[in-house]
Amino acid sequence: MWRDLRPIGRHPDSGGYRRYAWTAADADCRAWFQEQAESRALTYEVDRNGNQWAWLGDPAAGNAVVTGSHLDSVPDGGAFDGPLGVVSSFAALDELRRRGARFTRPLALVNFGDEEGARFGLACVGSRLTAGHLTVEQAHRLTDGDGITLPRAMEAAGYDPDAIGPDPERLGRIGAFVELHVEQGRALDLSGDRVGIASAIWPHGRWRFDFRGEANHAGTTRLVDRRDPMLPYAETVLAARREARLAGAVATFGKISVEPNGVNAIPSLVRGWLDSRAADQRSLDQVVGGVESAAREYATAHGVDLDVVRESFTPVVEFDHALRDELARLLGLESGRENGRDTGLKVPVLGTGAGHDAGILSGSIPTAMLFVRNPTGVSHSPAEYAAEDDCVAGVLALADVLEGLACT
Incomplete structure (x- = not known):
C-alpha cells in the first residue's frame, strides 16, 4: 500500500507532498482508497461532503466502529500525516481477517476530505461540514489562492457542491471513531514508547x-x-x-x-x-x-x-473518557500486554497541539486517537518519518482496539 501511494502528489524538487483538496493528486488518492476498499470486498460510498467510506457489514445497522484519517497534505508535507491512519486502517482489517475475528458491529474505514485546509485555508472541511460546524454558506464562500471557490473546485472534480451540509443521520450510525496518526512531536520518542493514546487536543x-x-x-x-x-x-x-x-x-x-x-x-x-x-x-x-x-x-x-x-x-477537545479508558484497557496500559500477549508495549496517554478530524467529531460521537512514534518529532515536512517497526506496532494496536470494540 505504501508503495502504491508514495508517488501520488509528490513534488520532484522538494520531495514533499502537494495533495490539495479537489486537485488531480487528490483524485488519485481517492481512486487509491476506492481500489483498496473494493479489493477487500467492502461496500464503498462517498457521502454528501466528499468523504470516502468503506463498509464491512450493514451501514444502516447503527453503532458502527469507524477508523481512518485523511490523505490530503499541507504544502510540501510528509508521507505519514494522515495517510498512516488510512493505510493502517486497511492493514488492521487485514490483520483481523487473518486472526479469523468475528464482527458483531459494522466496521467502516474513512478518508475525510480536505483535513489540512491547504487550499482553502480552513482545516477539516469534510468533517466540519458533516458535524455541522461549518455552514453551507460559509463553505461556499471559501476561496483558494487563485480565486477558485470551493463549489467550483468540487464541481470540476465531479462532485455536487449543492449537496454538502450537516449529516446527522450518518453520524447517528457511528458508535465510536478511532483515528490513528503519526505523533507530531517527540513525546513517544523521549519516553521510549512506540504507541500512545491521546488525552486531549489543545485549543x-x-x-x-x-x-x-x-x-x-x-x-x-x-x-x-x-x-x-x-x-x-x-x-x-x-x-x-x-x-x-x-x-x-x-x-x-x-x-x-x-x-x-x-x-x-x-x-x-x-x-x-x-x-x-x-x-x-x-x-x-x-x-x-x-x-x-x-x-x-x-x-x-x-x-x-x-x-x-x-x-x-x-476549543480544547477532551476525547471521550470512557472510550479512551477502553482503549487503554484493550492495549494493556497497566500490564504492558496486548490482549494477553506479552509484547512489552507500554501505551502512555498524552495531549497534542495538532488538530484532527477526531477532534471535530468529538462533540457528536465518541472519539479517540492512537499515536505512532515519530523519532524526530518533525511533521508537515518531507522529513516526517516513522520507522516500519513502529508503524507495524501501530497497526497491531489498532487491530486490537477494533477487535475489542467490534468483534466477539
Missing part, C-alpha cells in the same frame, strides 16, 4: 493580521516618509515568539501575502496568518491578546492601519 486557531500602509518607490522615498507595513509585521512575528514563550504555548506566522509584491516597491499591504495553540484556553487568550496588542502598538508607531480577523478556532 487552537488561526488569525489573519492585515497591515495596511502606503505603496511607494523603494529608491526615492525617504525612510521618515514611509508607511511601510512590513516593519510592524516583522516586529509582530518576534512578539509572537516572545508571547508564546512566556505562556508556555506555541505561536507561528507561517504564511504571508504582500502587495504589490515588488522588489523595488514599498508594500501597501502585508497580510500574515498567525497559528497559535496552548494547553488551555487562558494561555491561548494570553498569547493571542499579547500579539494583537503588540501589533497595534507597532502599527501605530509606523503610521500603518491594522485589522485582525479570527479565521478559525477550535
